Amino acid sequence: MTPGAYLKHRRTAHGLGIHDVAAALATEPRLAEHVRAEWLEQIEADIVPMSFNTIVALRRAFVFDLDILAQLAAIAMHSPIEPPRLCRICACSEADPCLGHSGSCSWVAEDLCSACFFHEPADRLAIIQSAAAKRDVAA
Numbered sequence: 001m002t003p004g005a006y007l008k009h010r011r012t013a014h015g016l017g018i019h020d021v022a023a024a025l026a027t028e029p030r031l032a033e034h035v036r037a038e039w040l041e042q043i044e045a046d047i048v049p050m051s052f053n054t055i056v057a058l059r060r061a062f063v064f065d066l067d068i069l070a071q072l073a074a075i076a077m078h079s080p081i082e083p084p085r086l087c088r089i090c091a092c093s094e095a096d097p098c099l100g101h102s103g104s105c106s107w108v109a110e111d112l113c114s115a116c117f118f119h120e121p122a123d124r125l126a127i128i129q130s131a132a133a134k135r136d137v138a139a
């Protein structure tokens with residue numbers, strides 16, 4: 001998975017559209033929202049490099065693992081490191097699991113987590129969002 005694809009999977013797993021995130025990126029240079037949305041699409045397609053400020057702003061919009069992003073970026077730069085284990089649907093990882101009522105998700109396959117395997121996308125979304133809300137309260 002590329003760094004841009006990782007961000008896209010995590011954004012989608014949180015039920016956010018590109019425009020939701022573009023609207024949240026108010027700290028970015030004063031671009032019109034539709035321009036910001038196009039620019040985000042290009043980041044997610046690995047066409048445009050992401051700045052550190054962008055990563056920080058995105059991290060405030062939805063949860064992803066900065067370590068994983070750094071590992072994927074290193075791999076994209078041909079570093080000889082093991083690719084991180086990610087769910088192919090939601091891109092969750094050991095350090096950033098889906099948290100539901102019954103605890104964290106687990107692996108049901110090399111690249112598939114139990115939350116994605118057992119739940120319909122809409123149910124999974126409700127679970128992830130309620131976990132994210134809890135996390136926000138705790139933060």
Ligand SMILES: [Zn+2]
Pocket residue numbers: 087088089090091092098112113114115116117
């Ligand atoms: Zn998953």
Ligand SMILES: [Zn+2]
Pocket residue numbers: 087090092093097098105106113114115116
């Ligand atoms: Zn998961």
